[in-house]
Amino acid sequence: MASLRKKIPRVSQLQKQEERLALLLLLPTFIILIAIAFYPLGSVFYTSLTDRVFASAQPVSFVGLDNYKNLLSLTIKELPPKIDEGTGEPLIDPETGDIEYESSVSVLPRDPVRFRELTQFSLLGTRYILGASDRDFIWSIWDTLVFVVITVILELILGMIIALVVNTRFPGRGMMRAIMLVPWAILTAVSSRMWEYMLNPTRTGVINVIFQMLGLGDGQTPFLVDPQYQLKAMIAIDVWKTTSFMALLLLAGLQLIPKELYEAAEVDGASKVRQFFAITLPMLRPVIAVALVFRTLDAVRVFDLFQIVLQQTRYSMASFAYYQLIGSQKMGYSSAASVIIFLIITIFAIWYIRMLGVEQE
Amino acid sequence: MKSLSLSKILGRILFWLIVIIIGFFLLFPFYWAINSSLKSEAQLQMTPTTFIPRDPETQEIAATMMNYLAVFRNEKFLTGLKNSTIVALTTTLLALTIGSFTAFALGKLRFRGRTPSLYLILSMTMFPQVAVLTGLYAVIRTLDMTAIPSMIFSYMLFTLPFTVWVLTAFFKGLPDEIMQSAQVDGATPFQTFWMILLPLTLPALVTTGLLAFINAWNEYLFALTFTTIEVDARTVPVAIALFTGEVSYQEPFGEIMAAAVLVTIPLLLLVLIFQRRIVAGLTAGAVKG
Numbered sequence: 001m002a003s004l005r006k007k008i009p010r011v012s013q014l015q016k017q018e019e020r021l022a023l024l025l026l027l028p029t030f031i032i033l034i035a036i037a038f039y040p041l042g043s044v045f046y047t048s049l050t051d052r053v054f055a056s057a058q059p060v061s062f063v064g065l066d067n068y069k070n071l072l073s074l075t076i077k078e079l080p081p082k083i084d085e086g087t088g089e090p091l092i093d094p095e096t097g098d099i100e101y102e103s104s105v106s107v108l109p110r111d112p113v114r115f116r117e118l119t120q121f122s123l124l125g126t127r128y129i130l131g132a133s134d135r136d137f138i139w140s141i142w143d144t145l146v147f148v149v150i151t152v153i154l155e156l157i158l159g160m161i162i163a164l165v166v167n168t169r170f171p172g173r174g175m176m177r178a179i180m181l182v183p184w185a186i187l188t189a190v191s192s193r194m195w196e197y198m199l200n201p202t203r204t205g206v207i208n209v210i211f212q213m214l215g216l217g218d219g220q221t222p223f224l225v226d227p228q229y230q231l232k233a234m235i236a237i238d239v240w241k242t243t244s245f246m247a248l249l250l251l252a253g254l255q256l257i258p259k260e261l262y263e264a265a266e267v268d269g270a271s272k273v274r275q276f277f278a279i280t281l282p283m284l285r286p287v288i289a290v291a292l293v294f295r296t297l298d299a300v301r302v303f304d305l306f307q308i309v310l311q312q313t314r315y316s317m318a319s320f321a322y323y324q325l326i327g328s329q330k331m332g333y334s335s336a337a338s339v340i341i342f343l344i345i346t347i348f349a350i351w352y353i354r355m356l357g358v359e360q361e
Numbered sequence: 362m363k364s365l366s367l368s369k370i371l372g373r374i375l376f377w378l379i380v381i382i383i384g385f386f387l388l389f390p391f392y393w394a395i396n397s398s399l400k401s402e403a404q405l406q407m408t409p410t411t412f413i414p415r416d417p418e419t420q421e422i423a424a425t426m427m428n429y430l431a432v433f434r435n436e437k438f439l440t441g442l443k444n445s446t447i448v449a450l451t452t453t454l455l456a457l458t459i460g461s462f463t464a465f466a467l468g469k470l471r472f473r474g475r476t477p478s479l480y481l482i483l484s485m486t487m488f489p490q491v492a493v494l495t496g497l498y499a500v501i502r503t504l505d506m507t508a509i510p511s512m513i514f515s516y517m518l519f520t521l522p523f524t525v526w527v528l529t530a531f532f533k534g535l536p537d538e539i540m541q542s543a544q545v546d547g548a549t550p551f552q553t554f555w556m557i558l559l560p561l562t563l564p565a566l567v568t569t570g571l572l573a574f575i576n577a578w579n580e581y582l583f584a585l586t587f588t589t590i591e592v593d594a595r596t597v598p599v600a601i602a603l604f605t606g607e608v609s610y611q612e613p614f615g616e617i618m619a620a621a622v623l624v625t626i627p628l629l630l631l632v633l634i635f636q637r638r639i640v641a642g643l644t645a646g647a648v649k650g
Contacts (some may be wrong), residue, residue: 018470021550025466026478028459029525032517037488040496047495054495162383165376176380178633179387181640185632186391187579189598190621194394197614203408206393212409219409240390245643252644301489304581308602318491322582325495326589335495342492349487 041342048336054329067336070113073133077107078126104129137337140315141344143231147316148299151238155295156288158239159246164280166247167254177251180244188241192308195237199223230314234305242298246291253287254280293351300345317341391625398618399424405615428619438620440593441600445578448509448596452516452577453570459517460524461566465554467525468532469540479529485522490582493518498586508587508594515583520573527642531565532558568642571635575628597624 048067052060081090082100091100101120108115108131115131118138122128132138166176183191198206201222211217223229257280265275303318312323321341324334397405400414404425407417416423432438466472467479501511535558543553559566581598588595595603601624604617632639 015471018550019472022466022470022472022475025462025470029463029482029521032459032514032521033482033485035500036497036515036518037485037493040493040500043496043499044493047499054498161379165379165383168376170376170380172380176384177640178636179384181632181636182387182391182629185575185628186621186625187598187601187628189579189581189602190394190625191390193601193604193617194390194621197397197618198390198393204406204410206410206412209409240386244387248640249644252640297487297489301491303491304598304602307581307585318489318582321491321494322586325498326586331495338492338494341489345487345489345492349484 044335044338047332048339050332052331054325054331056329063332067333068340069133070333071134071137071336071340073113073115074118074138075109075115075131077129077131079104079107079120079129081127101127104131136315137320140317140320143314144300144302144317146231147234147238147302148296150235151242151299152292152295154235154239155243155246156292158243159250159291162243162247163250163254164276166251180247183241183244184248186241188304189308191241192237192305195233195240196224196309199233201225224309225313227314230310234309237305237309238299238302242295246295249287249291249294250284253284257283293348296348297345300348301341317344394618394621394625398428398615398622399426400615401425401427402615428615429623431613431616432619432623435616435620437595437600438604441595441597442624444509444594445597448512448516449574449577451513452520453574455513456517456520456524456573457566457570460521460569461528461559461562463525464528464532465558468529469535469537469554469558470550482522482525485518486526488518490518494582494586497583501587508591511587512580512584512594512596515587516577516580519576519580523576524569524573527569528562528565531562535561564638567635568638571631571639572642575632578628
């Protein structure tokens, strides 16, 4: 190509003109992306190494990896049993017959930061306690990951069922396809408030009424307050909101499968179930892969739902970073949390690029 | 057709049962919002709650428009609607203008660095907003921007890459001969783009524009953060999330639901009218074609 250009100078000039125009047209996009993505990201990385306080004139000092250490430090300590002063034997709870242990506060480190209990477990007859310097953040990572895995799996299964139904011919199919867009079109802020109301802890909440009718509860379940139900409620809301998006992607994939394949299978006498596993699923694999990763990347950064419904009672990683910035004004600390979220998403994204790399032009 | 076997009839019944369950699953929460928005405070407090608004004494059907009237009198909500419209429309127009320039360059012009540029922009579509939150806020404060321009500016983060991505694919699909013949006629590449190619991309512009608009209308994290101090600049999602009634001290769910229904209906109409285009746009990235 290069030698060709030299031979025909007129083309080379056109080429140069075209190149200049291209750069001119790309410029606005890149200026904007530098201003709102690359530069802020760089500054977040830098700020995460400082103790900067948001909206204040306080001098900023460089603290190295302290923010990360405070966010992520974990410790395991042995929890000694309470000793009876008189006998020197471990105290036994008279009701349950279990050994009573010292309180977690007594064994977890306090300096320079106070560690708090995440969980306790027994191993080889000794009681251990797992503590974290920032319990909320470690929980937010755990909760977010659980949320991601369960929502994505449920959405895939339900989305597949919906897509298969809507892909068959039946009267009213057009309407069903329109209905599929309803949850997607509702603002997340709106759907969060809608569900918040439906999940009211008394029988003014419809979910409690339905649960009682089905014999699943007493009509007083505090879905959004009781930690046992909080995450399940978040998952239910998200599944409702985004399953139809998953179904849309899968439906588009289903429509690309040639009809002849099914006709041939029909002639061979293969059952519908067999057809699904022998034709549909393998043909749909690339679409499923993309849909899964789209949803995963989206779910990892979940914010609206957690911030609106659970506020500060339980965090997703994103809502944790938000509250550290706006609530506590700890800009450096919040930035460090953001960097960790960014790294987690990058890991997922690399996985994404690898998967798509196969079908590059 | 004459004699359907028993298993076929059962299959039919099962199929329709699934259809009904799916329809119920997808529509029920929205139905519930409408139902609740038509109830008075006393009706909302009824236990067990009723599936249609009923009078607490007589159990007769009784709906009220009170909540809707209250919402229309709610200054915060109305300001939110105005702000959201300004922000979403400007974001869409800006993203389409700048995006189509870039997409034309990436789709139709030959230059070095084309593929890396495309991938760089594409990688931005998975960029987590929360990761740049503190940095972006610092940029905005340095530039001394007020909340509404900051929202428009920052929404480019998710609207621009998507617009570029979809439009580039569209420009690539247009035959090269159009450009060549225009150039033979003496048109500069930019004239070709502006006067000949851009009108041809109208369908793609509508699709991406709609999705950009909906995404900007839906955005919550930046809107919430940037309007922390500037309360008057709050958009609809923030207004609804922070909705408090004028009188009642407890959460006015009737009004919240009325507001929810009001902002959802125009969006639903938009989505249903442009159903095909939206589905095409949403699936553009996932399905080769």
